[in-house]
Amino acid sequence: MGWYxxxxxxxxxxxNALGRVLLFLVPVLILVPGCIWWERRFLSWMxxxxxxxxxxxxxWSKKSKLVxxxxxxxxxxxxxxxxPIADGVKLFIKEDITPxxxxxxxxxxxxxxxxxxxFALGGVLPWGPNRNLTPIADVNIGVLYMLAVxxxxxxxxxxxxxxxxxxxxxxxxxxxxxxxxxxxxxxGMSLACIVLANGxxxxxxxxxxxxxxxxxxxxxxxxxxxxxxxxxxxxxxxxICMVAETNRAPFDLPEAENxxxxxxxxxxxxxxxxxxxxxxxxxxxxxxxxFATVFLGGWNLLPVRxxxxxxxxxxxxxxxxxxxxSPLWFFGxxxxxxxxxxxxxxxxxxxxxxxxxxLGWKSLLPLATGNFIVxxxxxxxxxxxxxxxxxxxxxxxxxxxFGIYRAFMHGxxxxxxxxxxxxxxxxxxxxxxxxxxxxxxxxx
Amino acid sequence: xxxxxxxxANLGLFAVVGGVAALAAIGVVAFPSAVRSALCLVVNFxxxxxxxxxxxxxxxxxxxxxxxxxxxxxxxxxxxxxxxxGAPQALIERRDLKWIGGGIFGLAxxxxxxxxVLQPLMKVTQVKSEATFGSPQQVGLTLFSDYVYPFxxxxxxxxxxxxxxxxxxxxxxx
Numbered sequence: 001m002g003w004y005x006x007x008x009x010x011x012x013x014x015x016n017a018l019g020r021v022l023l024f025l026v027p028v029l030i031l032v033p034g035c036i037w038w039e040r041r042f043l044s045w046m047x048x049x050x051x052x053x054x055x056x057x058x059x060w061s062k063k064s065k066l067v068x069x070x071x072x073x074x075x076x077x078x079x080x081x082x083x084p085i086a087d088g089v090k091l092f093i094k095e096d097i098t099p100x101x102x103x104x105x106x107x108x109x110x111x112x113x114x115x116x117x118x119f120a121l122g123g124v125l126p127w128g129p130n131r132n133l134t135p136i137a138d139v140n141i142g143v144l145y146m147l148a149v150x151x152x153x154x155x156x157x158x159x160x161x162x163x164x165x166x167x168x169x170x171x172x173x174x175x176x177x178x179x180x181x182x183x184x185x186x187x188g189m190s191l192a193c194i195v196l197a198n199g200x201x202x203x204x205x206x207x208x209x210x211x212x213x214x215x216x217x218x219x220x221x222x223x224x225x226x227x228x229x230x231x232x233x234x235x236x237x238x239x240i241c242m243v244a245e246t247n248r249a250p251f252d253l254p255e256a257e258n259x260x261x262x263x264x265x266x267x268x269x270x271x272x273x274x275x276x277x278x279x280x281x282x283x284x285x286x287x288x289x290x291f292a293t294v295f296l297g298g299w300n301l302l303p304v305r306x307x308x309x310x311x312x313x314x315x316x317x318x319x320x321x322x323x324x325x326s327p328l329w330f331f332g333x334x335x336x337x338x339x340x341x342x343x344x345x346x347x348x349x350x351x352x353x354x355x356x357x358x359l360g361w362k363s364l365l366p367l368a369t370g371n372f373i374v375x376x377x378x379x380x381x382x383x384x385x386x387x388x389x390x391x392x393x394x395x396x397x398x399x400x401x402f403g404i405y406r407a408f409m410h411g412x413x414x415x416x417x418x419x420x421x422x423x424x425x426x427x428x429x430x431x432x433x434x435x436x437x438x439x440x441x442x443x444x
Numbered sequence: 445x446x447x448x449x450x451x452x453a454n455l456g457l458f459a460v461v462g463g464v465a466a467l468a469a470i471g472v473v474a475f476p477s478a479v480r481s482a483l484c485l486v487v488n489f490x491x492x493x494x495x496x497x498x499x500x501x502x503x504x505x506x507x508x509x510x511x512x513x514x515x516x517x518x519x520x521x522x523x524x525x526x527x528x529x530g531a532p533q534a535l536i537e538r539r540d541l542k543w544i545g546g547g548i549f550g551l552a553x554x555x556x557x558x559x560x561v562l563q564p565l566m567k568v569t570q571v572k573s574e575a576t577f578g579s580p581q582q583v584g585l586t587l588f589s590d591y592v593y594p595f596x597x598x599x600x601x602x603x604x605x606x607x608x609x610x611x612x613x614x615x616x617x618x
Contacts, residue, residue: 010451010453103479106479106483139502140502140503140579140580141502141503141506141580144503144506144507144510144580145506147510147514148506148509148510148513148514149509151509151510151513151514151515151518152509152513152514154514154518155486155518158518158521158522158525159483161525162479162521162525170525173525174522174525174526177518177519177521177522177525178522180518181515181518181519181522184514184515201580
């Protein structure tokens with residue numbers, strides 16, 4: 001490493017930063033095709049189909065001299081894992097059709113704009129405890145950075161929709177901009193609760209805070225924010241907003257197939273479409289990483305504080321695994337997040353536009369704001385009177401809220417709301433249609 | 445401030461970021477298409493945020509991106525698309541006396557702002573702010589200690605704005 005130390009310190013910094021960028025981006029880029037394969041297989045398993053299971057079945061020749069001896073006559077079954085490569089090659093060599101009356105500059109620019117925030121979002125995510133390797137930039141405004149970059153995600157979609165000069169594309173772009181603006185608010189509010197509990201916007205601090213004893217009481221468990229009551233509410237809100245921000249089902253209104261053909265990427269083909277596709281999956285992956293970092297304890301394997309358990313060979317082995325294999329646990333949690341995405345897609349039907357808006361503005365935003373107030377009061381009570389009073393008063397508050405909910409929502413009004421929709425036929429009289437056997441055709 | 449104190453890397457970075465920002469600012473008024481102008485404004489805001497980053501003001505820069513690039517400009521684009529102002533010929537103006545008047549007023553504004561801003565700028569000796577300047581902790585403490593009354597009054601003003609807009613929307617529904 002002699003040459004490295006002879007460099008100008010500025011270049012050393014640049015090289016370090018480049019290394020950190022590669023250490024985050026290369027795994028994401030490698031895992032994105034895997035995500036596509038996993039989505040197709042997992043979805044088909046849930047829908048009782050087979051899915052792509054053929055590409056990647058390799059039978060090595062028994063006679064050829066080009067095949068090394070230990071491979072001769074072997075058969076590999078990769079369960080379709082090479083399907084994304086086949087799809088990628090297909091997308092590369094497909095004819096690239098460009099409509100003639102488009103806004104050419106913006107049309108070519110839009111896929112790149114869509115891809116940028118998906119990768120840039122990972123800039124503050126730590127995948128391990130080593131500060132020299134990760135995160136790419138350990139800035140003191142990590143959460144704000146995430147909100148800023150995720151709010152840029154709308155530009156790719158909107159510009160693609162506008163530049164295509166197609167009504168359906170434009171509709172997709174408009175829907176997307178309205179949707180993303182609406183869900184950003186609730187997302188920011190849910191993250192603000194965690195920031196308030198944590199006292200720092202830095203994501204590495206956030207992971208560190210989740211390694212404290214659970215609820216301030218249980219010394220051998222970690223305080224992952226999803227285990228705290230306010231954190232659980234925040235996590236639910238964040239999960240919904242995260243699905244909405246990445247334009248995935250059930251929030252895939254910008255590309256609703258049965259209404260808008262393919263929405264904003266109707267006019268894109270070949271590689272430009274592939275870039276949109278890749279951006280969507282990369283965004284899913286990185287948002288799952290955000291969820292893991294903020295709510296699921298970051299790069300920790302299990303919510304157990306090993307150092308509080310004394311010393312034994314098992315504990316030492318677990319500590320070693322937790323520290324040195326941390327990227328595995330982090331990317332494993334990302335994979336878990338992606339599985340959740342696919343599961344949600346397989347379960348829920350697409351929302352209507354008004355349902356989308358009322359969910360975002362009338363349910364998630366008030367809930368997140370209420371949660372924010374609860375967290376603020378809780379922290380104040382805990383700081384002044386100790387954790388017991390904080391827990392006690394929040395339990396009392398929970399009962400009050402539940403009582404109000406019972407009083408208002410279980411009255412006759414909600415019964416009326418739940419009445420099934422009725423269909424009135426224009427002609428209510430039952431049709432007396434007698435089935436007549438068709439007369440056999442007479443052929444001469 | 446002596447420019448020669450700066451390292452060439454810093455100067456180059458500033459030249460690139462500042463140059464793109466200035467070009468984008470010109471583009472905002474020069475492009476005939478409303479969408480192009482709005483996009484130039486987005487680029488301009490983005491470059492301003494980068495300038496803040498290079499000056500150690502991450503908080504300011506990221507707020508610039510969150511508020512202007514992420515929210516306000518998206519709304520601008522939304523409205524432009526909703527009104528379908530895509531046709532460039534719709535925005536070509538007649539050249540008449542308004543143009544001269546506008547130019548004179550613009551120059552006057554430049555002189556007024558310049559006379560106020562240039563003098564303090566000449567006295568600047570430090571390229572960067574200190575590392576703690578503008579950090580979230582400092583901004584929060586300042587907002588809730590020295591500026592707590594203006595801050596609360598502004599928040600009430602915003603609340604009034606929200607309530608007013610809801611009222612306006614309600615009236616139409618009757």
